[in-house]
Amino acid sequence: MRKTSLQLLFLFAVVSAIISGCNKDEPLVILPLEQDVQLGAQVHEEILNMQDSLPILSEQQYPQVYQYLRNIMSNIVASEDILYEEEFGYDKIYIIKNDNELNAFATPGGYVYVYTGLLKYLDSEDHLAGVLGHEIAHADRRHTVRAIQRDLGVQLLLDVALGQNQGAVVQVVRALGDLQYSRSNEEEADTYSVRYLSNPQSPYECDGAAGFFEKLQNEGSGGGTPEFLSTHPNPGNRIEAIQAEAATQGCDTAPCTTCSYEQFKIMLP
Template identity: 30%
Template sequence: MAVTFPDLNEPLTMLSSAVTTSRHFARALTAFGLLSLGGCITTVVTPEAETSAGQAMSQQVSEQIGLYDDPELTAYVRSVGERLTAGLVDSPYKFQFAVVDQFEPNAFASPGGFIYISRGLLSQMNSEDELACVLAHEISHVTQRHHVRQMGRSLGTGLLTLPGRAVGVVSDDLGNMINSPIEHAGKVYLSGYSRDQETEADEYGLRLAAKTGYDPEALAGALEGIERTLFLLTGEHHEANYMDTHPTTPQRVADIETTIAKLTYTTTAPIATRTQLYQHLDGIWWGPQNPQQGIFLEDRFLSTDMDFTIAFPSGWETINTPRFVGATETEKEGAYMALGANPGEFTPDGYAAALITRMRERGGIEPDQTRPLKIGEWPAHLVTYTDASGEEPVSMHYVFLATPRGSYTMMALGLDQFRPQMREAVMSMRPLTSAERASVTGIRLRTATIGPGETLESWTERLDSRWGPKFSASMNGLEEDHTGTGEVLKYAREERYQGQ
């Protein structure tokens, strides 16, 4: 969690945005992301309509996955993308390139020219040619307007499962921002591509890469390297990954080779050599958790930058997005909790008053209690509601609090039987201890020279790398029996996060 909720002139809008699980988020993504695209469907979908749809998804990507915080790396990716798009003829799209804060190897495009590549996929790149071929493939999905052919598909939706009139008031506002922390963002679009569309994107992408001075043969090598790395990571990565939507099948490799055989091209000097590319990648957070966004240690969330920790109920499914951090009870899907930062300047009492007014106006609902309190040394205000209009009573608890680092809102919504667990979690929020601050670590990609004649096994042992020799070979595009010649390679180590 690193950014704020929307403007809290109407705080219920923000709070309601956070009450769902990962699965509910994914369903809502289709409901509010793709249905908004469906609204653009007319007899002819114009490039302007595509761009408008892409801008909406761009906002979702920023808010639910998050953009990776590395301006120099982003500028480099943008420069490669701009070199590619300079080779397009009369394109109506203004392309934009960004790095998303996602560990899974992934790249995707939204309508109108928004191209994304994950930090996980970037860490696997071993030449600018590989990066250019991946970006050119995504650019080609846009120029060939593959999204337009998917935009009219209707997809089902389901939101909150809890009963009651007050819950209905809350769920009315869910469309403002509920989405999955878009591990699924690229997959939602890419999984709809046909085999012919993927082949077409390969063909046009390879032509574009070659036209702009890149080696198109790098595409097959990049895909095979990604596939090999994902195989080595089996059991350690999420379901959404690049190879789910871009499989390296024998037919695909054959098609790539056939296309390349027809091309006449001359490669030119890259913007960055292999060594310079590695310099751009040096320092990228590589693991599943990026400590810039805070981390979970089992059920406890810790944020160095915001200097707080909170323990969610044991066994609940946790979630961490740029907009909020939360948890859901999974056995009955009977309770949800979410904590997010407030961008406004209200006091906790002010936020509470605004919430009470909104609930009264929207649903004629009055709180069970409203009172100021302290969470540790932090001033806070608690507002609770009980909705007994459904089959089972539902408790809703809102806590607004101010800390030296910012203003936050905690929402807990659930069946009455989960009230004690929700209360305990809310009251567990407090500043980090020095020991907890030191425990916030992450895995970081670094670079180092492998000595002449040195094996990957001895090199990884010398550096205490988190990657063994087999995985190091895959991440560096080498054979496992590689011996050094004095070149620079990538490795990974655990580092304490010092904060921003």
């Protein structure tokens, strides 16, 4: 019954997409929201099986590090602008041990992964909160599943949902590393990062994401493009757009006075 229902949903969505004339950059999301949760869980299980290439830092060995990150996530998703806190939870954050990559990414269903390279590169908790807010927005606004659907095709997503293709999840994991978001999705994720950090529970400067991009801009890429910019193309006026959104929101742009980011970085391996 479940198989038939999903197949009918697939056919209905394809027909709807044709009728609505939705464009390639912003395709209609085919699968229902609960499939984001299922797909995220399947992708995470596959990542756990890829410890040679994507080594996850053990929470048992570094409980304080993980608690620190979960506290940041909790402050961010206290925002009323979060759509799917109940469905996604947003307590699923994992650290990939790789000091050479300045990167972070989110999967459908609200799983967030951040590289030790990025954590050590950032200067403040405000900047980290801004980056995490950006990644949460990609999951919460369903940008990630939309980009996967665009790049890998709706049939592969249907295969994952139906459990018909054992290699489909592997393809999704590999695609996440090179996933290209549309310009409008990038702008929306930056906008919502500001809005998330402007909520009353947040102690962060609401334009924290701009601080990360300012550092990249001031220091240059060191001879190569940071991975984060490879998968999150810079539209050129990103810093200005984030700061403009902060001005529009009228939110606090003063740095967090109670954060202890340097102590957090000392705890990282």
